Amino acid sequence: MTTEIKAPVFPESVADGTIATWHKQPGESVSRDEVICDIETDKVVLEVVAPADGTIAQIIKNEGDTVLSNEVIAQFEEGAVSGAAQTQAVQSEEKVEQAAAKTEAGAAPVVERAQPVADQAPAVRKALTETGINAADVQGTGRGGRITKEDVANHQAKPAAAPLTAAVGERIEKRVPMTRLRKRVAERLLAATQETAMLTTFNEVNMKPIMEMRKQYKDAFEKRHGARLGFMSFFVKAATEALKRYPAVNASIDGDDIVYHGYYDIGVAVSSDRGLVVPVLRDTDRMNYAEVESGIGAYAAKAREGKLAIEDMTGGTFTITNGGTFGSLLSTPILNTPQTAILGMHKIQERPMAVNGQVEILPMMYLALSYDHRLIDGKEAVGFLVTIKELLEEPAKLILDL
Template identity: 95%
Template sequence: MATEIKAPVFPESVADGTIATWHKKVGEAVSRDEVICDIETDKVVLEVVAPADGQITAIVKDEGDTVLSDEVIAQFQEGAVSGASPTQAVQSEEKVEQAAAKTEAGAAPVVERSQPVADQAPAVRKALTESGVNPADVQGTGRGGRITKEDVSNHQSKPAVQPLSVAVGERIEKRVPMTRLRKRVAERLLAATQETAMLTTFNEVNMKPIMEMRKQYKDAFEKRHGARLGFMSFFVKAATEALKRYPAVNASIDGDDIVYHGYYDVGVAVSSDRGLVVPVLRDTDRMNYAEVENGIGAYAAKARDGKLSIEEMTGGTFTITNGGTFGSLLSTPIINPPQTAILGMHKIQERPMAVNGQVEILPMMYLALSYDHRLIDGKEAVGFLVTIKELLEEPAKLILDL
């Protein structure tokens, strides 16, 4: 039975998408729920799966084409595939002949080399161009030895055998288009700086109490909960408690109205190969430390694999970003509208500090809170950040709800 394959129904926040990769060709057998196509939006990559066992009879939208919500992208025929297409048959015969010729010459059959750039799919050509990878150096795992986007990505992750050799005095430039996600992030960041009265206040926190607690209980915590005890769960819980005390920091501006949220959905900024994404932990006031750590771990894995859904990145009343993972000592994070504040964590740095008239070397971290001064006054912003500082320096208060 012939059916239409359509693009997913996009949320209101997503206008359209781009066909990134066709994993199956016309006439190629596919199984039910097998991924046949990737559609890239400005937030996530959506997978389109086969509705049943059968084959694609026609591709309506090629790689690189823009598609709208619920738009037809291909025609599909249910039922078993009777046999290989004429093109596939010719390719198969050529491979057999090549292998036989090699064997007759006394040499072992060799794996077919990857095709030149011009013979690759548009998405693969784009990946090769952006990465500067020579297709001859990539081992293709696709049909007929063709290179896939995953092959390019895997090749890039391998350590280089030799450094790139550039002639003395040579000046190299490379121009590549922005990905949809990178363009969207750029638009939102620019809008945040232009449409909000953004200020940043700073403080510092002594991380020694948390580090000692983590050292003492991390093994037992992991054994009981199956999650690594990191610093992020302490920050999420401390921020949630501070949001309860300062409702304006958990609010948003909608036109001339202020929307105060009676729930706490904390977004955690995660860096991925495609750009910065912010999955959201829902109802963090009801989550324990293990649930926070497991949630962040799951989101990080999905971000690496490009599997985050739009729903997982939609909403959020407050955001935490950690530039310290990359070595940043101090920064001014940019608000994620329509939210009105964002907390920036940074690198833990040992510094000499004055404690009760004595100099001690302590592991210190700078904290930064960027906030929209249209809604949040300086007094509230400073009080919010001081609350987080106090709860982190005396974690027993947080655990005992003091």
């Protein structure tokens, strides 16, 4: 029985997608719910799974092709295993047996080489050509030793065994196309700088009170809630309280209208292999510290695995980004439009500070608030940032709602 495999139904915010990788080729057997294809949109990578046990009969949309919502991308033969697939499976078993026999005899195990460039998928051939990598040098992880785009990228990322040499006067370049997600991020960042009156105000916060509280209670917190007590939960809760006091910072501009949001959905910027993503914590005013930490941890894990869904990143009324995890001491974050403000956290660094006429060495962090001056005045922006500073330096006020 032949059935159609279709692209997922994309949300309204996603117009189309691009076939990123075919994990299965025509004639290859697959199991029900096994991932056969990845479709990359400008927000996330969606997985297409096999509807039943069977084989891929025909690929209609190749890697690199643009697909629309619910468009047919392949034909699938249910319950059938082609002769080619059976032969391939037998050959694989024979190679394993040969390798085992030679290993037992003291010989080196047989290593299956990747298939020639001509036998690879179009997108893989393109990646090999653009990077100048020899297919024979890449260890294929796909079916039958096939090379995937990820194999090419991983091989390229490996440090060279010996320094690269070139002829005198030769300068090497490589050209790699942007991923769809990277292009979308670039478009949004450029639009934010061109279409908003963006301004940044700075302050600094003494992190000693939070660090001492965290040191004292982190073990008990993790034992009780099953989540590690980090700094982000304090910043999320402090930002939520500050947003209540300054509603304009939680608003957005829609044409000639100002939309004041009566809820607090805070996005937390996460860096992934595919680019910057901003999953959203919903209703942070109703979340406790453990729920915030667990939510951030779950999103971080999904981002590393490429499992974030579009729904995870839809909406958001305010964003927090932490450049301090990479060592940034100070920066000016760019707005995540249509939001009108974003808070930037930075590296904690010990600095000499004047306290009651005495010099003390304190763990300090610079804070940056970028905001859209079309909606938020300087007085509100500074007041918002000062509120966050005060709540973090006296966390008892934050916990006791003072």
